[in-house]
Amino acid sequence: MRLTIHRLEHIPAVHRHHVDIILQGRALPEQAAFYLATFNDRAVALAWREQERLDFIAVRDVTRRRGIGQELLRQIKSDALTAGLTRLNCNPAQAPSAQQADLAAFLTSQGFNTQAGMLSCCLDR
Template sequence: MRLTVHHLSRIPEQHRHHAGLILQGTPLPEQAECYLATFNDRAVALAWRRDERLDFFAVRDLTRRRGIGRELLRQIKLDAKAAGLTRLDCDPAQAQDGERDGLAAFLQGQGFRPRDGVLSCCLYD
């Protein structure tokens, strides 16, 4: 099976257990553009954005370094661009303790640069 990125308004019941492992206690937002990456019908990554702000981005620790985060971010950027946004911002401080440096390094490797206290990516590079 292949990796699939779903753009959702809520997490389907069959993915809630694995999504919970990704969230590690972080509550789901009531209003946001949610993205769930699945592989072999298991949730492996989760993100959400509000307008140009990427408020949450996490890949399950067992599945990192396999291109999942890159594909999830690619889809988020495409959707943000289609929505007329010109940039995407993310504050790595939103990540769990011990994950912040890794998230910052990943985002910078994907073209995000420091801007006004957050990491920002121009969608029209």
């Protein structure tokens, strides 16, 4: 099977177990644009954004370094651009402290630059 990125308003119950593993104790917001990456019907990555803010992005530790985060971020950027946004911002402090440096390095490798403590990316048409 192939990797599928789902754009959702709510996380389906069938994926809650794996989503809980990805969240590592963090709560889901009531409302956001959720992005759930599945492979073989298992949730392997999750992200959500509110307008130009990428509030959360994480890939399950057992599936990292396989391009899942890159594909997830590509879809988020595309949707943000379609929604008329020109920037996407993310604060690496949203990740657990042990993962903040890795998140910042990943986002930087995907075109984000540091601006006033945030990582920011211009969305190209």
